[in-house]
Amino acid sequence: MRAVFADCTEELRRVIETLGLQVPSSVRINHGTPTEAELIELCSDRDVLFVEHTSVPASVFAACPSIRAVIFMGTGAGTYLDLDDATQRGVEVMTTPGYGDRAVAEHTFALMFAAARNIATMDRDLRAGEWKPLGGLQLENQKIAVIGLGGIGATMADLASSVGMRVSAWNRTRKDNPNFVADIDEALDGATVVSLHLSLSAETCGIIDLRRIMLPARGFILVNTARAALVDEHALLEGLSGGQIGHAALDVFPEEPLRATNPYTKLANATVTAHAAYMTDAAYAELWNRTLKAYNRLADRSRL
Structure with missing residues (x-):
């Protein structure tokens, strides 16, 4: 069985090399993000x-047609490929959940x-030469709604x-968690x-709509490190402009990379990061190890 890792990032490459993580001889690693044509070339003689x-x-x-399985290095595989089409073609899609629970929660x-x-507001002001001390919210005794109690949500x-x-x-x-409400x-x-921690599906897309945005206290903080489409974007922007x-x-956006013209980049009451919540060395190492475990399971099955 032969595999190709189509899009190894510079960060993951560094972690693999620095920590001396195993790379099986049957796995070819491509660095960077391939075009569709390059992806086809990379996969042409591979099984996984x-x-x-x-x-x-x-x-x-x-x-x-030699590709019989995809190991998606994360949980939201349906965002990146058509799962129904893969099933119809007999291509098994595996995911690697849980590798970054602590990293994303932190x-x-x-x-x-x-x-x-x-x-972030004070940082921007200071860099612009303006000294504007700002007060803030003390979080002790404040109510936080954690939406989604998987590994990340439970850690949060x-x-x-x-x-x-x-x-x-x-x-x-239902979850056996002392903080659970039905x-x-x-x-x-x-x-x-x-704080949002749901996977994206037909049931959760837009689950935070304008009606639900009106339920928390006025002036509440919305944190999303899960998927942008969990929130109705029009309602989100209206909520921000209206107070x-x-x-x-936000760490996730409807369109990524985030363009300089995106409205979030102009809003003083938005703090944005570049879909980086999972990016720690420990999480990357765990991701690679879990990916290889999934690959080894496929290889063992193929030998039966």
């Missing part, structure tokens, strides 16, 4: 495709604090509890902070 951030159109599978925590204390709930926040956490299925509207009601949302701290 590893992909970290590159969209894989159906034309790649059509041109490369980034979410950092964004929450940055928004609460206007860190624990971090928020550790600084004395009152956690109200909702999940689509009604999303109840979780959102009166919250000072809302119902006091600050949006």
